[in-house]
Amino acid sequence: MRQWKKEINEVGKTLFALCFCAAVFLAVVPARAEEAGGQQETPFQTLGQVETILFGSVQAGGLVSRLGKVEQDLFGRELPGSLAERQQALLDFIQKGSGGQPSFLFKLGVAEWAVTQRAEPLLPASERIRMLEEHLEGTAQEDRPLAMRLERVIQMLLGDGILWEETKVPAGTVMKVELGETLSPKLAKPGDVVQVHLVRDLVVDFRLVAPRGSIVKASVADVKPPRSFGRSSEVKVGFDVLLPLGPTPLPVTIGESAKKAAEGDKAVMAAAGASFLGLVVLGPVGLAGGFFVRGDDRDLPEGTQFYVEVREASRVQAFPVPQGLQGLLTEDEGDASSPDVTPTATQ
Numbered sequence: 001m002r003q004w005k006k007e008i009n010e011v012g013k014t015l016f017a018l019c020f021c022a023a024v025f026l027a028v029v030p031a032r033a034e035e036a037g038g039q040q041e042t043p044f045q046t047l048g049q050v051e052t053i054l055f056g057s058v059q060a061g062g063l064v065s066r067l068g069k070v071e072q073d074l075f076g077r078e079l080p081g082s083l084a085e086r087q088q089a090l091l092d093f094i095q096k097g098s099g100g101q102p103s104f105l106f107k108l109g110v111a112e113w114a115v116t117q118r119a120e121p122l123l124p125a126s127e128r129i130r131m132l133e134e135h136l137e138g139t140a141q142e143d144r145p146l147a148m149r150l151e152r153v154i155q156m157l158l159g160d161g162i163l164w165e166e167t168k169v170p171a172g173t174v175m176k177v178e179l180g181e182t183l184s185p186k187l188a189k190p191g192d193v194v195q196v197h198l199v200r201d202l203v204v205d206f207r208l209v210a211p212r213g214s215i216v217k218a219s220v221a222d223v224k225p226p227r228s229f230g231r232s233s234e235v236k237v238g239f240d241v242l243l244p245l246g247p248t249p250l251p252v253t254i255g256e257s258a259k260k261a262a263e264g265d266k267a268v269m270a271a272a273g274a275s276f277l278g279l280v281v282l283g284p285v286g287l288a289g290g291f292f293v294r295g296d297d298r299d300l301p302e303g304t305q306f307y308v309e310v311r312e313a314s315r316v317q318a319f320p321v322p323q324g325l326q327g328l329l330t331e332d333e334g335d336a337s338s339p340d341v342t343p344t345a346t347q
Helices: 002-036 043-055 063-075 083-095 104-116 125-137 146-158 256-263 266-276 323-328
Strands: 165-169 174-179 193-198 202-204 207-210 215-224 234-242 250-253 290-294 305-310 314-320
Touching: 043 063, 043 083, 043 125, 063 083, 063 146, 083 104, 104 125, 104 146, 104 314, 104 323, 125 146, 165 202, 165 207, 174 256, 193 234, 234 305, 250 314, 256 266, 256 305, 266 305
Parallel strands: none
Antiparallel strands: 165 314, 174 193, 174 305, 193 215, 202 207, 207 314, 215 234, 234 250, 234 290, 250 305
């Protein structure tokens, strides 16, 4: 009983700190909106984004009741301020962090990596926290606010909590990725999202930038069906950014470093040859940062692996991995990296 009371007290202090951080966000939201000067999202759009992150979909009901429910589910209480300020504060707390404190999603990604060695960014945060609790304790603590539940998990895993540090990721840093779904020339349409995620952790100097499972944003740029005179179908896929632990996306492409890594990976080249009938073109050939898939309507199966690289040197927030956890970092001796990356970098 004493231990339980002590735990409640510690988590209560954490919740207070979280609410305080959210209150700080309220003070800066108007200034940010004024500085942006561009088109702003409506309160309904912002709240829908928050609900989708937390629960997987936009919830039913009026704006006021929905906002109150989100705050109760996340913090166990409603926040002060106008509707727009409260919603923006929630979004900032979840995605951006403040004053040196990592964001909710950053902490969640680190906790998942520490438990399962991969992140699950496609799942709603409420489901991700439930899975963590079941991994650790066998049952979910669903009667508590989500922020409190996540902090409790972090205390069990790391004790001292989670920090983040700004880290430079050099241009040309190579990452192995794979398709999360089958890419079919028969079904693909321009604008379709292509599911791509990291095969290995992206680490620079023992700082975890993005765990295995992190999303690489890609989409179908163009589709050409089979044409006359035996010309094969063609799908052009373009790449945009890697979504790391921190709030700053990492621009990616397929360039010389990625092509060289693919050429040196026998498994990747063997799979590519079988999938594309030997007609794969990797690199920015008429399509910056993408590739062509050619070959008689043959599908490119889920799990097909290839390489992308960082398009330009970027600074992102990363998790400094404690020495006791560095053994969890996934490594692949067959992967290649930019010469600019230090020897401790892992792709």
